[in-house]
Amino acid sequence: MLRSPSEDEDSVELPLFDFHSILVATNNFDMENKLGQGGxxxxxxxxxxxxxxxxxxxLFSSSSQGIGELKNEMKLISKLQHRNLVRLLGCCIEREEKILIYEYTPNKSLDTYLFDPARKAKLDWTTRFNIIIRVARELLYxxxxxxxxxxxxxxxxxxxLLDxxxxxxxxxxxLARIFEGTQDLESTHKVVxxxxxxxxxxxxxxxxxxxSDIFNFGVLILEIISGRKANSFKYDKQYTSLLAYAWQCWSASKGVQMVDEALAxxxxxxxxxxxxxIGLLCVQDHAADRPTMATIVSMLSGEQTKPPEPNQPTFMFKNISNNNFQSQSNSTWSANNVIESIIEPR
Structure with a gap:
C-alpha cells in the first residue's frame, strides 16, 4: 500500500487515488452518480x-471538515474493524481537493428509505429492529x-448506510474522538x-x-420507530418535538401510537x-441517568426483563428557529443541517 500524505506519527497507510481517476470513475461528478449530500x-x-x-x-472546499478532521477519519476507520462499520478504501488530496473513498453500500443511507413515503414500506418492523440492535452493537464496539x-x-x-x-x-x-484510560469527558469551544x-x-x-452518543442513539431509535424526522417534527400542532410526542405516547401506555403508519x-x-x-432512557436530561451501551444491548436483546422507567425529558428541543436559539445562547449557527457554534464550556 502507498502511504497517506501525512508523514507524522499519526500517519495511516491507505491507497492514494489521483484526482483524474476520481473524475473518470464519477464521470466528472455527474449528478446521475450522486448518492447523497452530507453537511x-x-x-x-x-x-x-x-x-x-x-x-x-x-468535501466542500469551504468545508469546516479540513485536513485535521479528514486525517482523523482516515486514522480511525483504518484502525477500527467491525462488519457494521463502513470501510475506508483510500483517499485523494490534490490541490484544493479533499476526497475520501469508501466501500459502496447499494441501498445508500437510512434516510433514503425512512423518510420517503414511497420507499419506507421496505423497512418492515423486522428490518427496523435489526437496524436498531445492530447500530447499538456497533456503538458498544x-x-x-x-x-x-x-x-x-x-x-x-x-x-x-445500508448494505x-x-x-x-x-x-x-x-468528528469522532479517541479517549484513553479512565478519561470520561472532553470539552470543546467548537460545537458541531x-x-x-x-x-x-x-x-x-x-x-x-x-x-452524548447515547443521547444521539435515543433520538435515532424514536425516528426509526415513527418514521418522522426529529428536526422537522410536527404533529397536530400539539407536540413541539419528537421527544415530547414519544413521552406523551409512552406515559399514556400508548407507545405503539407513535409507530410509522407504513408498518400497518x-x-x-x-x-x-x-x-x-429505551429511546426515552437514552434521551434523559442528565448523562448519568442514561444507560450504557452494554445495558442498552442487553435491554434490546431481552436479557433484561424490563427496562427501568424513564423520567420526562425537559430538554426536548422545541422547534426553535435559528434566531430564537441565538437569542438564548448568544451563539452563531449556520442554516444548513450541520451547525457550528463557539460556546464557552462550563
Missing part, C-alpha cells in the same frame, strides 16, 4: 476501470470493545452537529462523552413499547 459535501458513486464500485465523498475507545459525536440517520441486505453500517467519523441530536451537555456546555399491523407491540422505553 461536509456530496457523495458520489464511482466505478473504476476494473469494475470496482466505490462511494466517493468530496466503539465505546468499549475496539482497540480504541471512540466517541462518534455525529450519529444520525443520514450517517447510517445489499439492508444491514446498517455507521459512517462519517470526521445537528441541533435535534445534540445532548444537553454538549449543546449548552461543549462537553461530550460516551453518554406488522409489528410486535411489546418490542415497540420496549424500544420507545
Amino acid at each position: 461536509y459535501g456530496p457523495v458520489y458513486k464511482g466505478t473504476l476501470q476494473d469494475g470496482k464500485v466505490m462511494a466517493i465523498k468530496r 466503539l465505546h468499549r470493545d475496539s482497540c480504541l475507545r471512540v466517541i462518534h459525536r455525529y450519529l444520525k440517520i443520514i450517517n447510517i 445489499e441486505k439492508m444491514n446498517p453500517k455507521i459512517s462519517d467519523f470526521g 452537529g445537528t441541533i435535534c441530536y445534540m445532548a444537553p451537555e454538549y449543546m449548552l456546555g461543549g462537553v461530550f462523552l460516551e453518554k 399491523d406488522s409489528f410486535s407491540s411489546s418490542k415497540v413499547s420496549r424500544c420507545v422505553n
Whole structure:
C-alpha cells in the first residue's frame, strides 16, 4: 500500500487515488452518480476501470471538515474493524481537493428509505429492529470493545448506510474522538452537529462523552420507530418535538401510537413499547441517568426483563428557529443541517 500524505506519527497507510481517476470513475461528478449530500459535501458513486464500485465523498472546499478532521477519519476507520462499520478504501488530496473513498453500500443511507413515503414500506418492523440492535452493537464496539475507545459525536440517520441486505453500517467519523484510560469527558469551544441530536451537555456546555452518543442513539431509535424526522417534527400542532410526542405516547401506555403508519399491523407491540422505553432512557436530561451501551444491548436483546422507567425529558428541543436559539445562547449557527457554534464550556 502507498502511504497517506501525512508523514507524522499519526500517519495511516491507505491507497492514494489521483484526482483524474476520481473524475473518470464519477464521470466528472455527474449528478446521475450522486448518492447523497452530507453537511461536509456530496457523495458520489464511482466505478473504476476494473469494475470496482466505490462511494466517493468530496468535501466542500469551504468545508469546516479540513485536513485535521479528514486525517482523523482516515486514522480511525483504518484502525477500527467491525462488519457494521463502513470501510475506508483510500483517499485523494490534490490541490484544493479533499476526497475520501469508501466501500459502496447499494441501498445508500437510512434516510433514503425512512423518510420517503414511497420507499419506507421496505423497512418492515423486522428490518427496523435489526437496524436498531445492530447500530447499538456497533456503538458498544466503539465505546468499549475496539482497540480504541471512540466517541462518534455525529450519529444520525443520514450517517447510517445500508448494505445489499439492508444491514446498517455507521459512517462519517470526521468528528469522532479517541479517549484513553479512565478519561470520561472532553470539552470543546467548537460545537458541531445537528441541533435535534445534540445532548444537553454538549449543546449548552461543549462537553461530550460516551453518554452524548447515547443521547444521539435515543433520538435515532424514536425516528426509526415513527418514521418522522426529529428536526422537522410536527404533529397536530400539539407536540413541539419528537421527544415530547414519544413521552406523551409512552406515559399514556400508548407507545405503539407513535409507530410509522407504513408498518400497518406488522409489528410486535411489546418490542415497540420496549424500544420507545429505551429511546426515552437514552434521551434523559442528565448523562448519568442514561444507560450504557452494554445495558442498552442487553435491554434490546431481552436479557433484561424490563427496562427501568424513564423520567420526562425537559430538554426536548422545541422547534426553535435559528434566531430564537441565538437569542438564548448568544451563539452563531449556520442554516444548513450541520451547525457550528463557539460556546464557552462550563
